[in-house]
Amino acid sequence: MIGFFNDMKTLTRRNLLRLIRTPEVLIFSTIQPVLFVILFDSVFGGSISPLGFDSYTDFLIPGIMVQTAMFASINTGIGVAEDMEKGAIDRFRSLPISRLAILFGRTNADSVRTLAVSIVVVLTGLLFGLRLTENLGSILLGVVLSVLFANSIQWAFVLMALLVRSLEGVQAVAFLPTFPLVFAASTFAPVENMPGWLQVFAEYQPVTTTVDSVRGLFFGSEVLEASGGSLATSITLTVMWIVVIFAVFASLSVWRFSKN
């Protein structure tokens, strides 16, 4: 067990070092959400005024934060595929380590990055008029919940990489599940305005419950109650989703990884 934690620490450090050495990627992954904030705020800000929120900006920032974390988790799959193609995984697999640590080292490092980018999104929001009403603890909890959700999704992309076994393959397949999850959700617009058939999916799927939880944690449960929800419900559903997604995809990944 101590071995596992040491190996995980070493491999997390390795992946973080790699991140720091590619400032282009870091800068781009920060510019993208900032651009999204500007674009969505300008395009939809005038026409959408979500029930219970002071401004569309308040509604939007939690959405962008979760959306950014979702898209970024594709990089986890790309990273695993790249390490496989370049032989890094074979090298690690030939060392006397816990093989699980190889995958956890990857998701840990990517979660650290997601945390950093999430904070940038919130700070950008503040520049654009975001007004957080809850205390700092509640706000941090919102950010952490979003990162934990992204961490569970990262495992889905780890599995995808282990199955597809190529960088291009992951890039090609990754957007298929990601787009409907991110857009058929309360990310950018309230679910109530969607057609009935879509609402059923949109209301309970994990991106919506996560975004709603973050909204409740940023602005208080009232903003959710205005449209018939509650913070307690959203958080409960989100935690359930995180546990289920993590349990399913992490165990399938581990099974797949130790199989060959």
Place this chain on the structure above:
Amino acid sequence: MAAQNPSFESLASGDAIIEARNVSVNFGDVHALIDASLTVPEGQVRGLLGPNGAGKTTLVNVISTLLSPTSGTALVNGFDVTKQGKQVRSIIGLAGQYAAVDNLLTGRENLEIVGSLYQLSRSEAKAQANDVLERLSLTEAADRPVKTYSGGMRRRLDLGASLVGRPKVLILDEPTTGLDPRIRIELWDFLKDLVTEGTTVLLTTQYLEEADALADEITLIDSGRVIAEGTPSALKEKIGGSSLVLATRNSAEIAEAARLVAAIGNAEPVIDEDKASLSMHVDSDSGAIVQAAQALDSAGIAVSELALQSPSLDEVFLRLTKGGN
């Protein structure tokens, strides 16, 4: 580790440190290895030789626990590669066929990370990394990102990564491919030093001279099967006979010379057009050289070289393998 668990030691037969028994590996319909067996005594350098696609990498991957065999077993220091993988991995160092070093990190960081993963403490990992960098003449480039390294430096660093854990058994898949001759010879010397310190080395190679210079014994693989095994000189003796070597003064006449000598021996001459030379396998006491001299003389072909040589490892290789893909 073995001392804590004496039953493992009894699995080793004699002082064999690597032992593969009837290993077969299938990838779908591809039979990459068929009943391959291999026994390497401790402290030996074993060369694994074979044409492209012969199954060398597959065998290396089985022995280094990266791949489970379809059937058969392999033991390293008495540990079963499928059931005691972690024990095996703690005593081996592997440098795969393609350099698996991290381009974004510096050479030193690469080695320190591998050192930590060999469960060395921070300071031990640092010291080992320093030592390895020194021994592979990479100290000057140690703190540069690996993406600025030349191909040869990258290859050396990759080899270095397999050394930081001070492995008892070093497994190298084509370690000198792409290295210039000087660096290659330096690496040979380096490997010889390791062997005198007690390391066992299993290496695959495409270079017969490398196997000749380095290996105590050679295992020849072709199409997934072990087809010959022995010391380089034993293998040369095995095919017996000698080589008739000749070169013509006029390069245009080499084809005609080949036609003439082909009638003497019972093997195909191998022609090197660029050097206007050829070699052909002949029986040692056949008087072939006299017949060749007479035939060439009466055809009016002037030769710059005509000699009988003991066979090279190249010929052993070409005669025993049919060549893969």
